Amino acid sequence: MRLQDRVAVVTGAAGGIGKAIAKRLASEGAIVLVADLTEEPREGGGRTVEEIRADGGRAEFIACDVSQEADIEAAVARAVALGGRIDIMVNNAAIGTDTPLLETSVADFDRVLAVNARGVFLGCRAAIARMVTQDPLDPAGEVRGRVVNISSQHGMIRAPNDIAYGVGKAAVVYMTRQIAADYAPDGIVCNAVAPGKVLTGKTGRAIDPEMLAYSHSRTPWPRLGRPGDVANAVLFLASDECSYITGENLMVDGGWMAG
Ligand SMILES: NC(=O)c1ccc[n+]([C@@H]2O[C@H](COP(=O)([O-])OP(=O)(O)OC[C@H]3O[C@@H](n4cnc5c(N)ncnc54)[C@H](O)[C@@H]3O)[C@@H](O)[C@H]2O)c1
Numbered sequence: 001m002r003l004q005d006r007v008a009v010v011t012g013a014a015g016g017i018g019k020a021i022a023k024r025l026a027s028e029g030a031i032v033l034v035a036d037l038t039e040e041p042r043e044g045g046g047r048t049v050e051e052i053r054a055d056g057g058r059a060e061f062i063a064c065d066v067s068q069e070a071d072i073e074a075a076v077a078r079a080v081a082l083g084g085r086i087d088i089m090v091n092n093a094a095i096g097t098d099t100p101l102l103e104t105s106v107a108d109f110d111r112v113l114a115v116n117a118r119g120v121f122l123g124c125r126a127a128i129a130r131m132v133t134q135d136p137l138d139p140a141g142e143v144r145g146r147v148v149n150i151s152s153q154h155g156m157i158r159a160p161n162d163i164a165y166g167v168g169k170a171a172v173v174y175m176t177r178q179i180a181a182d183y184a185p186d187g188i189v190c191n192a193v194a195p196g197k198v199l200t201g202k203t204g205r206a207i208d209p210e211m212l213a214y215s216h217s218r219t220p221w222p223r224l225g226r227p228g229d230v231a232n233a234v235l236f237l238a239s240d241e242c243s244y245i246t247g248e249n250l251m252v253d254g255g256w257m258a259g
Helices: 016-027 048-054 069-083 106-131 163-186 209-218 227-238
Strands: 007-011 031-036 058-063 088-091 145-150 188-195 249-252
Touching (some): 007 016, 007 069, 007 106, 016 031, 016 048, 016 058, 016 088, 016 227, 031 069, 048 058, 058 069, 069 106, 088 106, 106 163, 106 188, 145 163, 145 227, 188 227, 227 249
Parallel strands (some): 007 031, 188 249
């Protein structure tokens, strides 16, 4: 139980990678607040909170649009009401447009950035505002809270056919570094995890044969990613095992960015 009684918020945790993260943190003893627009996983299957509870874990759902300041503030306040503090903030929710520059409208660009960049800004701000006021719980007495932002390899290299998504992810990588440096003196650990191609069970463009062939061609590891690969990395960065590591963008990509 690496996170016994720690309080975590995971955005976009109704399905996909966020669901795996929420379940992994809960399996280590964390009280998890699932913050999403919906409780229904995009890929189908059970609700995150119900699955965590069925496994003996603790979780609650809150309806939350991460692009809305009031929603994020309410989510953090709910987490604090549940467990008296917020130890872990995972900013995972994201969207895309599936369009290149010339086919991306201003409205599309703004809509994506409102979630992928502003949503992460709001999540970090709301969580850290509370974290800096609470006592450290780690054995060394150093860390008041941990933030894990979900970025992407497509925040560092081009996102095929999705300029707004890539711009948002680049912002996440940048914010992670800035926040890590600015709030290190306050005992805040802030890192990112950059998944490569992860199969979540989603249909549509996510498993378009051309996209899958492209992902395989870019991924040295013989398989594509599983949500659990990302969840394990998040668990490490959210645990007491991670303190002197901060401002890092950890690739979980089967070697995509190495090759
Ligand atoms: N799956 C991949 O291959 C991959 C690769 C690189 C990075 N990522 C990143 O991993 C994270 C999760 O990806 P996924 O594939 O599981 O995505 P997904 O689309 O399957 O799930 C995203 C979740 O976020 C929620 N969401 C969307 N907009 C929201 C909003 N405004 N407020 C709150 N919740 C909102 C959705 O309801 C959904 O439950 C994202 O940040 C994504 O960019 C995924």
